[in-house]
Amino acid sequence: MLKVLKNRLEQGHRTSRYPKEQIHLYKRFRGLPKVNSSCRAELVQQCAAACPQDAIMADACRIDLGRCVFCGLCETLSAGEFVTFSQNFEMGTAQRNDLFTSGDLPALADHAQKHFKKLFGRSLQLRQISAAGCNACEADTNVLNTPFFDLSRFGIQFVASPRHADGIHVTGPISENMRAATLETFAAVPSPKVVIASGACAISGGPFHGSEDIVGDLNSIIPVDLYIPGCPPHPLTTLHALLNYFK
Amino acid sequence: MDKLLHIRNGEKVNRAEIPCLPFSQFRQTLLDFAEEGGQVVQFFAYQESDAVKLLAVLRSDRLFVTGCEAPQSFDSLTAVSEKFHMFEREIGEQYGLKAEGHPWLKMVRYHKNYSGTADVFGNDYSQDIPGNYPYFTVEGETVHEVAVGPVHAGIIEPGHFRFQCCGERVFHLEIQLGYQHRGVEKLLQSVPLKRLPIIAETIAGDTTIGHGLCQAQALEALADLQVDDGARVVRTIALELERIANHIGDLGALSLDVAFNPPAAYFGRIRGEYLNLSQILGGSRFGRGLVRPGGVTHVMGEEQRRLLSDKLAELTPEVEHVNELIFGSPSVQARFDNTGTVRRQDAEKIGLVGYAGRASGLAYDARVSFPSECYAELPANRNLKTEGDVCSRATVRREEIMHSTGLINLLLARSQEAKSYTPEELNLAPQSLVVTLNEGWRGEVSHCILTDDQGKIMRYKVKDPSFHNWTGLALALRDEGISDFPLCNKSFNLSYCGFDL
Ligand code: SF4
Ligand code: SF4
Numbered sequence: 001m002l003k004v005l006k007n008r009l010e011q012g013h014r015t016s017r018y019p020k021e022q023i024h025l026y027k028r029f030r031g032l033p034k035v036n037s038s039c040r041a042e043l044v045q046q047c048a049a050a051c052p053q054d055a056i057m058a059d060a061c062r063i064d065l066g067r068c069v070f071c072g073l074c075e076t077l078s079a080g081e082f083v084t085f086s087q088n089f090e091m092g093t094a095q096r097n098d099l100f101t102s103g104d105l106p107a108l109a110d111h112a113q114k115h116f117k118k119l120f121g122r123s124l125q126l127r128q129i130s131a132a133g134c135n136a137c138e139a140d141t142n143v144l145n146t147p148f149f150d151l152s153r154f155g156i157q158f159v160a161s162p163r164h165a166d167g168i169h170v171t172g173p174i175s176e177n178m179r180a181a182t183l184e185t186f187a188a189v190p191s192p193k194v195v196i197a198s199g200a201c202a203i204s205g206g207p208f209h210g211s212e213d214i215v216g217d218l219n220s221i222i223p224v225d226l227y228i229p230g231c232p233p234h235p236l237t238t239l240h241a242l243l244n245y246f247k
Numbered sequence: 248m249d250k251l252l253h254i255r256n257g258e259k260v261n262r263a264e265i266p267c268l269p270f271s272q273f274r275q276t277l278l279d280f281a282e283e284g285g286q287v288v289q290f291f292a293y294q295e296s297d298a299v300k301l302l303a304v305l306r307s308d309r310l311f312v313t314g315c316e317a318p319q320s321f322d323s324l325t326a327v328s329e330k331f332h333m334f335e336r337e338i339g340e341q342y343g344l345k346a347e348g349h350p351w352l353k354m355v356r357y358h359k360n361y362s363g364t365a366d367v368f369g370n371d372y373s374q375d376i377p378g379n380y381p382y383f384t385v386e387g388e389t390v391h392e393v394a395v396g397p398v399h400a401g402i403i404e405p406g407h408f409r410f411q412c413c414g415e416r417v418f419h420l421e422i423q424l425g426y427q428h429r430g431v432e433k434l435l436q437s438v439p440l441k442r443l444p445i446i447a448e449t450i451a452g453d454t455t456i457g458h459g460l461c462q463a464q465a466l467e468a469l470a471d472l473q474v475d476d477g478a479r480v481v482r483t484i485a486l487e488l489e490r491i492a493n494h495i496g497d498l499g500a501l502s503l504d505v506a507f508n509p510p511a512a513y514f515g516r517i518r519g520e521y522l523n524l525s526q527i528l529g530g531s532r533f534g535r536g537l538v539r540p541g542g543v544t545h546v547m548g549e550e551q552r553r554l555l556s557d558k559l560a561e562l563t564p565e566v567e568h569v570n571e572l573i574f575g576s577p578s579v580q581a582r583f584d585n586t587g588t589v590r591r592q593d594a595e596k597i598g599l600v601g602y603a604g605r606a607s608g609l610a611y612d613a614r615v616s617f618p619s620e621c622y623a624e625l626p627a628n629r630n631l632k633t634e635g636d637v638c639s640r641a642t643v644r645r646e647e648i649m650h651s652t653g654l655i656n657l658l659l660a661r662s663q664e665a666k667s668y669t670p671e672e673l674n675l676a677p678q679s680l681v682v683t684l685n686e687g688w689r690g691e692v693s694h695c696i697l698t699d700d701q702g703k704i705m706r707y708k709v710k711d712p713s714f715h716n717w718t719g720l721a722l723a724l725r726d727e728g729i730s731d732f733p734l735c736n737k738s739f740n741l742s743y744c745g746f747d748l
Binding site: 003006007010025029030052070076085128130131133138147148160161172175176177180185208210212231232 | 442516
């Protein structure tokens with residue numbers, strides 16, 4: 001018993017005050033990229049050709065955050081001249097098109113569907129579907145239940161049964177072997193329901209794009225309401241997206 | 248020509264030197280090796296022009312390779328030694344080669360084979376997974392079956408579990424996977440080289456560094472790239488941070504599974520602190536984008552070195568205190584002790600690796616036997632509790648956390664700086680083979696690349712430790728209460744995506 005108390009004292013209170021107070025991530029963290037649209041075309045071309053995800057749209061001078069895995073290569077290659085990554089983790093969007101960005105994203109809170117705020121603003125129960133990614137998206141979603149983030153203080157919970165859920169949160173590129181289970185789980189959620197695509201995989205196939213064993217884009221089988229980019233999205237990216245879209 | 252060619256971890260071999268034995272001799276060589284206590288690192292089929300061939304990488308205290316032309320069907324090796332059982336199922340699934348007399352010839356991941364030959368399992372893939380899959384059943388009036396998954400009640404990966412029970416007691420657990428199959432090996436063999444590191448890092452996201460290193464070392468061997476000492480230090484630290492973070496997370500979850508909540512909350516947060524250390528090192532909590540062929544993308548400067556060692560100094564006593572809380576609690580001990588035991592001889596038969604193997608008394612650690620990066624100069628760990636139960640697996644992890652912390656502190660005391668990274672064009676040597684092994688946090692991770700006469704990747708074979716260890720979990724459940732499944736499961740914490748590829 002004494003040991004329990006001693007540990008309790010040592011651990012103290014660790015829950016973050018986000019969103020009331022901002023959190024600054026370490027400078028090496030790669031968040032929302034800033035793209036220099038007046039960068040010389042040759043360098044842009046070089047970065048686009050080297051990008052492992054083919055996520056750079058050279059002509060439009062934009063990056064597709066739905067494909068980008070935030071590897072940082074374009075920043076290294078261009079020595080910051082074409083792309084620099086900020087530590088801004090707030091990257092969720094309501095439209096797929098908004099993820100084609102040169103560094104500005106529309107304020108998510110303004111683009112949320114209003115009836116979702118009304119329906120789920122005070123209580124949101126989500127069923128997570130893990131569909132053939134690498135499990136890092138799942139791991140950094142799970143982390144929201146640890147004391148630092150403490151998701152349930154916002155009335156948001158991940159639940160065991162789709163019957164108890166208000167929507168689904170999907171990670172992974174949806175393998176052919178998970179297609180049926182994904183659709184069935186979605187069908188088991190009572191309407192009205194929301195659909196969240198989390199991570200490059202669920203948005204575009206991610207690192208596995210082009211594989212014939214995957215669906216590759218959740219939106220092609222179930223219409224998506226909220227996109228959370230990243231590979232994996234930082235827990236704060238997910239937290240920000242959930243709070244702004246639903247609260 | 249010798250029947251086995253001795254090779255080294257991460258060293259390029261001319262493919263012409265690999266023995267190509269008649270099948271019967273190949274089979275006997277493998278069986279003899281297994282009989283003498285050797286283990287299988289890789290055993291797979293590949294296509295070379297019109298012929299399909301088999302290749303095996305074996306380990307005793309050294310590494311060996313041998314090969315043969317593959318017959319369309321052959322006498323199963325598994326019928327003699329269990330060490331081959333998963334590999335033969337995979338060979339059947341990938342290339343349509345049938346191991347006759349295999350006692351458990353079932354699909355592994357459920358996909359069409361690569362060679363376009365008749366399907367070994369009689370599937371045409373018009374049906375959903377698992378297709379034609381005869382689950383093992385136990386019959387009897389008091390026997391009942393419990394089926395769980397693929398979608399589980401939590402934020403976890405999909406898989407299907409079938410328990411054959413009598414009351415609470417489990418006779419047998421069958422684990423049927425494949426839901427996470429996304430065609431990793433096929434991609435690695437066909438996409439432009441620039442995509443390779445991204446795919447390697449996402450074979451199993453919690454083993455980003457383990458798989459990333461295996462690939463980087465393989466490509467470095469084939470492209471003849473040198474890695475400087477500073478980069479090796481960063482890579483070794485990254486691999487050990489990955490190990491600590493995962494072990495801590497799992498010890499917390501084990502505590503939760505026996506309803507002792509405070510340590511779960513503490514370790515849940517503390518795991519995050521270690522992930523944040525990886526973020527300091529390379530910008531990502533999972534080590535994404537850090538390891539690349541030729542070195543590391545981020546050098547470790549004075550600032551990062553100090554942040555790491557200060558944070559480690561702060562966290563280490565906290566970790567030990569929480570561990571004392573878990574392991575000092577009689578109610579936890581009562582649940583951990585003698586639960587989910589895998590006996591040493593069984594562990595050896597199925598080739599258990601990593602902490603699961605070490606907890607059953609198989610000392611093998613790739614960091615010691617086949618050291619890469621900085622490991623040859625670092626002290627090895629020794630495990631004191633090796634009875635094969637949940638408690639042993641938990642204790643091994645506790646010991647490894649402290650050992651890994653010690654290794655990182657040793658490395659932080661060195662002052663080599665890595666040279667800054669410039670991505671290079673990779674020209675791979677033609678007609679070559681390379682095998683790499685690293686002790687990822689779960690155990691032996693291995694990649695094997697074969698190039699053709701143009702230096703193109705002809706076959707890319709990946710093995711995650713989970714490929715061996717899922718069978719261990721199934722054995723751990725024998726004769727165990729079904730309510731202890733979560734506990735046994737967490738004590739292994741295997742990868743679905745690493746297995747399913
Ligand atoms: S950070 Fe994104 S856009 Fe840049 S190279 Fe990597 S994947 Fe491409
Ligand atoms: S998006 Fe990236 S982190 Fe998420 S599951 Fe896919 S590969 Fe893993």
